[in-house]
Structure formats: structure tokens, C-alpha cells
Amino acid sequence: MEKQFLQIDPADNVLVALQNLEKGAEILHLGKTIHLGEEIPAKHKFAIHPFEPGDEVKMYGVLVGKAVKSIPKGGLLTTENIKHEASSFTHQSAHYQWNAPDVSKFAERTFDGFHRADGQVGTANFWLVIPLVFCENRNVEVIKDAFLEELGYAKPNPYKGLVKNLINQYESKKPTASDSINQTSSSRIFPQVDGIKFLTHQGGCGGTRQDAEALCALLAGYIHHPNVAGATVLSLGCQHAQAAILKRKLYEFNPSFDKPLLVFEQQQEGTEPALLSKAIEATFWGMAEANKLSRKPAPLSKLSIGLECGGSDGFSGISANPVLGRVSDLIVALGGKAILSEFPELCGVEQNLIDRCVNDQKAERFSSLMKAYSQAAEKVGSGFDMNPSPGNIRDGLITDAIKSCGAAKKGGNSPVTDVLDYGEYVQKPGLNLLCTPGNDVESTTALAGAGANLILFTTGLGTPTGNPICPVLKVSSNDQLAQRMPDIIDFNTGGVITGEKNIEQLGEELLEEIITIASGKKLTKAMMLNQDDFIPWKRGVSL
Numbered sequence: 001m002e003k004q005f006l007q008i009d010p011a012d013n014v015l016v017a018l019q020n021l022e023k024g025a026e027i028l029h030l031g032k033t034i035h036l037g038e039e040i041p042a043k044h045k046f047a048i049h050p051f052e053p054g055d056e057v058k059m060y061g062v063l064v065g066k067a068v069k070s071i072p073k074g075g076l077l078t079t080e081n082i083k084h085e086a087s088s089f090t091h092q093s094a095h096y097q098w099n100a101p102d103v104s105k106f107a108e109r110t111f112d113g114f115h116r117a118d119g120q121v122g123t124a125n126f127w128l129v130i131p132l133v134f135c136e137n138r139n140v141e142v143i144k145d146a147f148l149e150e151l152g153y154a155k156p157n158p159y160k161g162l163v164k165n166l167i168n169q170y171e172s173k174k175p176t177a178s179d180s181i182n183q184t185s186s187s188r189i190f191p192q193v194d195g196i197k198f199l200t201h202q203g204g205c206g207g208t209r210q211d212a213e214a215l216c217a218l219l220a221g222y223i224h225h226p227n228v229a230g231a232t233v234l235s236l237g238c239q240h241a242q243a244a245i246l247k248r249k250l251y252e253f254n255p256s257f258d259k260p261l262l263v264f265e266q267q268q269e270g271t272e273p274a275l276l277s278k279a280i281e282a283t284f285w286g287m288a289e290a291n292k293l294s295r296k297p298a299p300l301s302k303l304s305i306g307l308e309c310g311g312s313d314g315f316s317g318i319s320a321n322p323v324l325g326r327v328s329d330l331i332v333a334l335g336g337k338a339i340l341s342e343f344p345e346l347c348g349v350e351q352n353l354i355d356r357c358v359n360d361q362k363a364e365r366f367s368s369l370m371k372a373y374s375q376a377a378e379k380v381g382s383g384f385d386m387n388p389s390p391g392n393i394r395d396g397l398i399t400d401a402i403k404s405c406g407a408a409k410k411g412g413n414s415p416v417t418d419v420l421d422y423g424e425y426v427q428k429p430g431l432n433l434l435c436t437p438g439n440d441v442e443s444t445t446a447l448a449g450a451g452a453n454l455i456l457f458t459t460g461l462g463t464p465t466g467n468p469i470c471p472v473l474k475v476s477s478n479d480q481l482a483q484r485m486p487d488i489i490d491f492n493t494g495g496v497i498t499g500e501k502n503i504e505q506l507g508e509e510l511l512e513e514i515i516t517i518a519s520g521k522k523l524t525k526a527m528m529l530n531q532d533d534f535i536p537w538k539r540g541v542s543l
Contacts, residue, residue: 317406
């Protein structure tokens with residue numbers, strides 16, 4: 001018989017409905033009967049004992065809210081009768097002891113990736129075309145149309161002829177038939193290049209200088225990323241986000257940076273046709289060089305996984321997120337990197353993460369970033385308490401602390417080895433905390449920019465979010481979603497809710513799926529849909 005409800009932690013004074021519970025039902029909990037005076041929808045919470053205004057509400061063993069109205073025993077918790085509340089936190093780390101999981105089963109396993117000169121290993125091999133400023137977005141789109149448009153629906157592109165001529169030149173340079181590209185299984189000219197990705201954005205000028213610096217750092221992270229073979233950069237010339245800043249950021253990430261970086265400045269090149277012809281030709285031959293790379297075995301320690309959630313529901317913190325936490329612990333135990341983002345969704349669990357920091361400096365930085373972010377939100381009339389979306393609330397996440405406690409489960413139990421601000425690049429093995437918004441795309445954009453070579457994304461409601469250069473593997477929290485939206489879901493953890501599987505089992509199964517995708521043997525659903533979402537985080541004001 002399926003379980004009807006769950007008490008997540010012994011200290012909790014609320015229960016989670018695992019299925020719809022009818023009004024008038026009698027629930028037996030720890031030998032005591034709880035009468036339900038109203039219907040309790042699946043994923044929602046109900047009271048173990050009566051609450052009066054001001055009483056603390058606890059889930060996951062911590063404070064997640066306070067009652068603002070009387071709630072009877074067995075009563076449904078709603079936005080009308082409780083409000084967000086979270087415990088304060090200090091900035092000193094504790095002497096945290098972690099019992100790492102047994103990873104002997106995976107110790108000798110490898111994935112087939114693209115090895116870069118700096119030691120990073122990519123799970124894919126892309127070429128990037130990016131603008132330093134929004135003024136170049138149209139030129140990026142023209143180049144995109146020249147390379148990708150095939151069906152004739154768009155306005156004729158005069159540069160398509162140039163690309164066809166370049167292809168003919170490339171084909172004619174093949175010395176022997178044995179060296180030619182086998183296109184029986186693929187129509188791609190460059191089968192070892194997984195794609196050419198075109199990023200556009202609305203930044204680079206008109207905002208603060210800090211925003212321009214942050215944008216350059218983000219773009220540098222994409223170019224430095226192990227999934228990227230090289231990049232074409234279009235600059236107008238007069239904007240805040242200068243090519244010199246981009247290059248400085250690149251060499252900060254890697255003083256020995258040696259990937260092809262093709263920079264074209266419109267104000268120097270003169271006419272638009274001169275700029276585009278030169279950029280297209282250089283890009284084509286750059287991709288030809290990238291096509292010479294091939295996948296080779298790499299240890300799992302070369303995996304750097306991003307941990308993300310979006311469209312979360314009341315089951316996310318019970319099934320999907322803890323499964324990601326298990327995978328995170330496995331990757332860390334194997335010597336790899338895990339990156340936990342979305343700082344507004346760590347509200348209420350700060351002390352737990354601070355206690356896990358490897359030293360006081362990391363704990364202080366996390367505390368400072370959290371407080372600064374929270375204060376900035378409050379200054380514009382908002383706050384972390386306003387983070388839950390209508391969909392979150394409808395499906396049981398009625399305070400930010402409830403949402404955050406479940407979201408933080410993606411980070412598992414390993415020590416926090418580093419704390420990164422937005423635009424910084426992951427360097428240290430272990431669990432890293434990355435300051436990003438809770439916005440799905442702004443956060444996944446930053447995770448890729450920080451060096452995640454695969455992103456695990458949990459959802460309870462369904463979201464198609466992807467990334468241009470990083471495979472995004474979508475994990476469902478419940479069976480119903482996996483059945484309803486199979487075109488976007490890659491992996492289902494609903495068995496935790498039904499009791500058919502446990503977190504440890506699914507963690508190992510998900511790691512197997514990661515190895516397959518990282519080796520290029522399978523595409524994620526977001527990749528199949530060409531879901532190339534890219535939104536930089538604009539923290540400043542426009543000037």
C-alpha cells in the first residue's frame with residue numbers, strides 16, 4: 001500500500017500529503033489519530049497539532065514559517081494562515097565531519113570527452129559566436145542565418161553563397177577518400193563539432209561599468225568552458241564591454257589560454273559586408289580545426305555538475321532534489337565538482353551550509369553574499385520571502401523557507417569547498433556555492449559560465465529550459481509529470497514518492513545516465529529541442 005503522508009524530519013510539526021487526502025479521513029501518526037477537517041491535496045502540508053498565531057512551523061527540522069491564524073490539528077497550511085520565517089545565522093564554520101558514500105563501483109569508470117590543453121574535459125564540442133554589445137545582435141543573427149538557414153523561409157541571405165564556397169574549398173582539400181568525412185550517419189560538414197551556437201543579449205553598454213565587467217566575465221567563462229573549442233566575437237568598438245576586458249578575464253581564468261579567439265570590430269572593419277565576410281570565413285576555418293578533435297576516455301573526476309531546480313513542487317524536496325544531492329556526493333567523492341546556485345532559494349538553510357564550509361573565510365563570504373543580496377532585494381521593495389511563484393504555491397511550496405529547504409537538498413551533504421560570486425569560475429573540487437538569482441535561465445546561464453560541463457535540473461511542474469553549450473538533464477519529481485511531459489523530462493524520481501525506489505538507487509541510476517550523456521551517446525531532451533536559453537544577470541541600473 002502506498003504511503004499517504006510523510007514526516008520529513010522528527011522535529012517537524014507538519015506532515016506532507018503524498019496523495020490527495022479526503023476531508024473527514026482519519027490519519028494515524030505515531031499512534032495518534034489526526035482528523036482531517038478539510039481536503040489535503042497531494043504535495044501540501046497539514047498540522048500535526050494545533051497552531052496559534054506566532055507559533056513556529058518546522059519542516060526539514062528547521063524553521064520555515066510562523067502561523068498568522070489559528071490552525072486546527074489536521075488543518076491545511078496555506079498562504080493565508082502562515083507566513084515566511086527563517087532562522088538567523090552566524091558566519092563561523094563548524095568542524096564538519098562528512099561520511100563520503102562508497103564509490104568503489106564508479107572508481108574506474110570513465111566518460112568519453114573532449115580533452116582541452118588546460119586539463120578540462122568537455123562533454124561536448126561547440127563553436128561560439130557572441131556579441132560584446134547588443135548593437136551586434138543583428139550581425140550575429142545574419143551569420144546564424146548564413147550557417148543554419150536551409151528551408152528558404154527567411155529573407156535571402158547573401159552570405160550563404162560564401163559558406164557554400166567555403167564548404168567546396170574544404171571538401172577539395174581532402175587528400176584521399178580515406179580521410180574524408182563519413183556523412184552516411186550525419187549531414188554535418190563537421191561531425192566532431194556538436195554545433196555552432198549563437199548567443200545574443202541586451203547588455204554591453206548603457207548600464208553600469210560593473211555590469212559590463214560582469215558580462216565580460218560571463219562570456220569569458222563560456223569561451224573558457226571545456227565544451228567550447230573556440231569563439232567568434234563581434235564588437236562594435238565604442239561600448240563599455242571592451243574586447244580588452246574580455247581577454248583580461250580569460251587570462252585570469254587561464255593564463256595559458258590558447259583556444260582560437262576571433263575578434264572582429266565593426267568600427268574598424270568599416271562596412272557591414274566587410275565585417276561579416278571576414279567573420280564568416282574565419283569562423284568556418286576555425287570550425288574545421290575544431291573538427292580535428294575527438295572524444296577520449298576521462299575519469300569521472302573531470303565532471304563538473306551544475307545543480308538547478310525550476311518549476312518546483314511539493315515533492316521536489318523529497319524526491320528529485322535529494323537524488324541530485326546523492327549524485328552530488330558521489331561526484332565529489334570521486335574527485336569532481338558540484339555547483340549549487342540560486343541564493344534566494346537557500347534562505348533558511350544558511351546555517352547548515354555555513355557549518356559545512358571548510359573554513360571561516362568561505363563561511364564569511366557566503367554569509368556576506370547572502371546578506372548583500374537580500375538587502376538589495378529589500379531596497380527595491382521585494383525580498384526573498386516573495387520568491388515562490390504562483391505555480392510553486394499552488395503545488396505546496398507556500399513560503400520561501402519551505403522552498404529553500406527542499407532546494408538545498410540538491411547540494412547533498414559534502415563539505416563546501418568554495419563560494420563563488422556571479423561571473424567567477426569553479427576551480428576547486430568539491431561542492432561550490434555560486435551566487436545567482438533563482439530565475440531558471442539566469443541561473444543556468446551562470447552555471448555554464450562557471451564551468452559546469454553538465455547541468456542537472458529538477459522540476460515538479462515542468463520546464464523546457466536548456467543551455468547553448470552545456471547539456472541540461474531534466475529530472476522529474478513525480479510520475480505524473482514524467483508521463484504528461486515526456487518530451488522535456490530525461491529522468492524520473494517519482495519512485496521515491498510511491499516507495500518503489502529509494503534515493504540511493506536512483507542516485508546511481510542517474511549517474512549512469514550522466515556518463516552516457518557526457519560521452520555524447522545520448523542527447524538530453526533540451527538538446528533535442530534546441531532549447532538554447534541564455535540570459536545574463538543584470539545587477540545594476542541603466543545609465
